[in-house]
Each structure stands twice: as C-alpha cells, then as structure tokens.
Amino acid sequence: MNIAEKILAAASGREEVKPGEIVEAKVDMAMANEITGPLAIQAFKKIGAPRVWDRRRIVLVLDHQVPADSVRSAELHKIMRTFAKEQRIPLLYDIGYGGVCHQVMVEKGHVKPGKLIVGADSHTCTYGALGAFGTGIGSTEMAGVFATGEIWLRVPSTIRIDLSGSFLTCVAPKDVILYVIGKIGADGATYKAIEFTGTAIHKISVSGRMTLCNMTVEMGAKTGIISPDEVSLAYVESRTDESFMLIGSDSDAVYEKTLAVDIEKIEPQVACPHAVDNVKPVKEVEGVEINQAFIGSCTNGRLEDLKIAAKFLKGKKIAKGVRLIVTPASQEIYLQALQHGLLEVFVKSGAYVCNPTCGACFGGHMGLLASGEVCISSSNRNFVGRMGSPEAEIYLASPATVAASALAGKIVDPRRFSED
C-alpha cells in the first residue's frame, strides 16, 4: 500500500484498504478557523451532543479576519472563544499566539506522521509535508467530527509525482508545484491523493514541502503527502514529544499514474489570471505592469520565503506606484523575521508589513484590489474576485518572483536580479 492507503487503513482499523472503498475512519486531530468554525459550532449544537468527542484533539484558530475588522468578525471570534471555554478546549490560538491555521498546526506540533487530520479549510492538505493525511472538510461535517470523532472517507487512488534533479537558481518548490498544476490541471486530481517521491524530495525543506502539499488542492486533490524521512522527522521531533507511528509507502505500492519531473528543467513559473492551472514560465509574461505584490499565506509566508524576498529587497526600493504587502504566516515567523533583521529590510524597501493573518490572501478584511488592478502574489489562488474586485487580475508566483517584480514595477524573471 502507499502511505495514504496505510494511514486510512490504520485509522479505520483495517489490515488493508483499496482505492474506491468507503471507510469509517477515526480522526486524530480536527481544526477549524473563525470562518468555518462558527457554522460548525452552530451545527454541533443542533446535533445535541453535550460534549465534544475529545477536547484535546480539537484546534481552533483565529486567523482569517484578525484583528477583528468589524463587529461581525468580532462576533465570530467571540463564538470561537466561548465554545473553547464551554467545552474546555485548550488548543485555541487567539491573536498574538498563533497565525495562519495551517502554519500553526505544523509549528505547534499538532501534525505528526501517520495521523489522520481533518480541517475545516481546504488547505488542510498541507500537513502531508510531515507524512500526515490531512484533508479539508466543511463545517457541518466538522460538527459531526466534533460530536463523534469519526468521518466517512472514500479511499483515494494516488497520483505519484516523482521529483529528480536539483533546483536552478531562483527556482523554488513554488515553481515546481505551479509547473505540476499546469500539467495535471485544476481538476486533474479530484478525489485523488498526490504523493511526492523521488531523490529530489529529500533536498526540500519542511517549509518547501508544505508549499508543495498546500497547493495539491488546486488540482482537486483530497490530500498531498510525502513519506517521512530524516528531514521531516527531525522537524517533528523538534516540535513535539508525543509518539507517533512511522508509516511510509511500500516499495511495491500501487499508483494510478506517475508523473516524472526533472526539477532542473523547471524555470521560474507563474499562474496567470484567472486559473491556477494557467501556468507559464515567467519569462513569457514579463512586462505585465503590477499595482500590488503580496508575500505571505500558508503557501509562502514562512521564514525561508521571507529570507528570499529580503535578499532581493535589501538596500533597494520597490517601484513607485507599487505596494508590497508582507505578512509573516505566524507569530513565531514574525519574531524570527524580526530577529533576522528581515522586517527592517522590508520596511526600508517601502513594503507594508502586516500582522500574521490570511488577510490579503483571500480578499477578506485587508489588502483588497480595485477594479482593473493587477497583483502578483505568493499565495495559492487567482480566481476571479479572490483578492477583491472581480475585475482585478492575480498572478501567482514564488516569493523571489514577487519580490523581483515589486522592485521592477512589472512582472520579471527573478534571475534578472540574481547577479547583483
């Protein structure tokens, strides 16, 4: 069996599972944020169960509209806090203690190899970076999980992405995943799992693996996953003392298909408006003028990403007429960026540094675009209206490409800046 099948077999108490089978699985952890949580809490109350199934396995995060921008958001936050109190749920990450939910789940040690984790957020697939089966569900379903700790899942077939080679300069895991999405398509992995394997995977940091797994949902995937190795185990052990089972794919595991990708052949990529699979090499769209650039989100708001951006921005000013928004993905990353002097680089370059939040990424309470504006973003979706006006255009790229483009005032291949 492959890793996804093994985790579902373990979670449903079976020896073996096959793609297409429906299993009743026990959930290890469940996460909700303040956009999906309140609906789940409402639904949970309707079910009428007096207590949640396990108060220590539920994580509640305030991240999408923080700090509250309106009374309506404040009320949602209050519902989350009140529920945590009523149910005595210790893992509530209020503002100042957490950040973007998926980053919080990983860095606070709530994601461990071999676990089945459901989150009321589509990018829950990010947790595969550490060898967990993470999948997104909706609010009502989360209410069911709150009450029972169980969920039905169809065992997905798995597409393997086999990565070999080394990264060219200015190429990052973001470019690899954009390239893969361009090949597989926005619905090419619907109901399926995506597993990343190959010699190159061991050279990719946990941060880069999160970027890869994060965007598998943009192909419709149920989860993105990577069998644990030394890199991910060292990370997990630095984050938690709790035990876990080491589960990886068997050498004779079955895959629906394999896409072999030689990373050395990948140049900086960009997903053009208005589809995540409308992917081209950056050099083909160079020159498109931009109004806003955004570095942040659960895709690319980690220290590694901020360091790359700062390398480009150090000692320079972003182009006149362009606004650059930088949002560290968590409070911890914010502090690290401060300690590494990155925030100073950003501020001096004219970037606007915001508190950890989803904010600009999903066009919620800040950083919205006006009609006719163009944004280049390190986030994961460029749908019509995602970041504000439906008449705005969004390009998705790596932090290097976003930073370079902010300096140039138009989309550029970051390799143009890499020599100086």
Next chain:
Amino acid sequence: MKVSGKAVVFGDNVNTDVIIPSKYLTLLDPVQIAQHAMEGLDPSFPEKAKNGVIIVAGRNFGCGSSREQAPIALKYAGVRCVLAESFARIFYRNAINIGLPVLESPHIRSEVDEGDVLTVTLEEGKVENETKGCVIAALKLPRFILEILEDGGLIEHLKKKGVKAP
C-alpha cells in the same frame, strides 16, 4: 426523492469564491448569505433562482475553498439540485451534508439549455428534460448518501441515528 425546476447553466470550474465572495463569510444567517449567491458570476442570480431552479454546470463545480457558505447560498437562494459533469470533492460533501442534492452527469451540458424544465429522480440517477423530451443519465448516489439527503442533511441524519458522545 424528486426535484424539478428550470435550468440555469454555467461553465467549467465554477469556484466557491464566485459562488459566495469572501467578504460575505462573516454572515451567519443562510437567508442573508443567499442574497449574494453567485454574485461573482451573475449578480442577478438570487432573483432568477427564487422560485426554484436546477443548476447545470460543467467540470469541477465548486472548486476552491471549503466554505460551506457556498452550498448554503445556493440552497437558500432556491437551488433545488446541482447537476454537473464533475464536482470538487469538498463542495460535493458539503452540499450533501447541508441537504442540497448534487448529481454527477457526464453529458448534462450537451442535453440542456438555459430555461429547460428538468425533473430529477435522485434514487435512479435520472434527469428528465421536459422541454426537450429526453432523458439524461446521472451517476447514482450510494444508499448512505441518499439517506443523508432524505433526512435533510447530516445534522438531522445524526440526530435520527442518535449520536452518543463516545
């Protein structure tokens, strides 16, 4: 279970951000949410849908975020069923869980035009196009999903089953 209504046709990859834009996600009342259903594609949709419609769409309907506000917006705007060539999986589950019937029908778009009157028999996976006088096949739903829909959604279903805290 049978549902009928006039068809409203959309294309491929209708995502949850256009079904209900992020700025309305702070709303909790389904009726208010529904006032903005499909606003990203067609702001006149709630008006069109109010007497009951069936959405007919292409591939990957409901892709994007896990927001359950998307099927809620459609259901409370008057959508009785969504027929699409394929669905994004989280939207699909959410729709079932809140009691909005969704059926996959690989050739639906070539057989239906805007405004055609459709009748869907869920148990049989059968779509009758009364305007054109033809029958279109859809994939049948597994028994346990039909049960959730018959009960009116997951909450009612769990209540009926009598959930006990473990």
